[in-house]
Amino acid sequence: EDKVVQSPLSLVVHEGDTVTLNCSYEVTNFRSLLWYKQEKKAPTFLFMLTSSGIEKKSGRLSSILDKKELSSILNITATQTGDSAIYLCAETSGSRLTFGEGTQLTVNP
């Protein structure tokens, strides 16, 4: 059974801090890993990672995949209160997506 584990489950920081969110996976037929941001609504897509070691970047957010360690990290630099959300990691091994529990990030002013 495919499994995705995220850590930490909850994180509280101050504006301007840099955070690193972790995602590890155990899958039988890995194809790609995805990150989503969920505020008080539906998840919105951030990144898709398929190749190890290649960083994807979007503004203050970046992510990288390590296939050897079966893990991925999501970095957010110079955090802002608008970054407060649940960050979801998911792996796809075909037709299905398996999500982790999510990391609840709270950025205080």
Next chain:
Amino acid sequence: EAQVTQNPRYLITVTGKKLTVTCSQNMNHEYMSWYRQDPGLGLRQIYYSMNVEVTDKGDVPEGYKVSRKEKRNFPLILESPSPNQTSLYFCASRRRGSETGATSSYNEQFFGPGTRLTVL
């Protein structure tokens, strides 16, 4: 506007009373899925469909049914709801992409706004 719609957005019902949550997408996507989201458990897939008349169980299918008679619609049916089905439900759709997953097809997964269901 490309979107996935769900109805109702909020529903409070009682144990055993059959209900249907509708999901519709206007992007001609082949793949559609239903998820439930519970605190501490993340999003879990209930059922998915790869095309019309093709459906398959996800991780937590018990107590749910789906149908895919038309490409745009993928209703979720609870024949006899129970309190443990109280949850936040999301429908999602995407187009069929490369089977290797190497394309950006998964970028295109659109989520509906969610349906908050309470079963008393």
